[in-house]
Amino acid sequence: MALETYKEKRNFENTPEPEAMVEGEREKLIFVVQRHQASHLHFDFRLEADGVLKSWAVPKGPSMNAKDKRLAVMVEDHPLEYARFEGNIPEGNYGAGIVEIWDSGTWKPKKGFENIEESLKKGQLEFFLEGEKLKGEFILISIGSTTKNGWLLRKRTDKFATKKNYDANEV
Numbered sequence: 161m162a163l164e165t166y167k168e169k170r171n172f173e174n175t176p177e178p179e180a181m182v183e184g185e186r187e188k189l190i191f192v193v194q195r196h197q198a199s200h201l202h203f204d205f206r207l208e209a210d211g212v213l214k215s216w217a218v219p220k221g222p223s224m225n226a227k228d229k230r231l232a233v234m235v236e237d238h239p240l241e242y243a244r245f246e247g248n249i250p251e252g253n254y255g256a257g258i259v260e261i262w263d264s265g266t267w268k269p270k271k272g273f274e275n276i277e278e279s280l281k282k283g284q285l286e287f288f289l290e291g292e293k294l295k296g297e298f299i300l301i302s303i304g305s306t307t308k309n310g311w312l313l314r315k316r317t318d319k320f321a322t323k324k325n326y327d328a329n330e331v
Contacts, residue, residue, distance in 0.1 A: 162212045165236035169254040177249060178241035191289060192243040192264040193222060195328075198257035203328055205232060205313065207267055207287070209276040212237040221262070221328025222294055222313055226321045232300060232313040262328065265291030286316075296320035
């Protein structure tokens with residue numbers, strides 16, 4: 161099951177995080193970006209796929225500047241319910257710290273990338289986001305030569321891209 165690692169890392173008697181349940185597919189896929197002040201501040205970028213949230217930790221947060229290349233470390237899948245989670249994970253629990261929703265909306269894979277699992281196995285996923293802050297075309301590219309979980313998250317040049325310095329903490 162895709163959520164075994166998620167369950168193994170958590171004690172649900174001691175954390176307000178949602179338990180792992182797989183939901184059926186919907187017409188529109190969701191995404192969420194959560195600002196997570198844990199041992200260090202980072203942003204959790206999550207895309208719905210196959211009834212779970214595929215997840216990446218993005219230290220600097222996503223950018224709307226097409227020149228920015230943001231490290232995105234793939235982590236364990238999360239349940240869809242996690243897309244609504246905000247709160248404080250108590251000390252002593254995995255991921256202890258404050259989780260806030262930074263952005264959310266819907267997403268769809270670009271033509272040729274509809275088989276999400278296959279695209280991730282090949283190391284490249286191109287997609288469109290429709291969020292409050294993140295909009296337009298993005299790409300995730302594996303940098304597997306340095307680590308099996310290492311990816312780059314980039315904004316593609318489109319009408320939503322900005323040339324300004326982009327700091328997720330200030331947006």
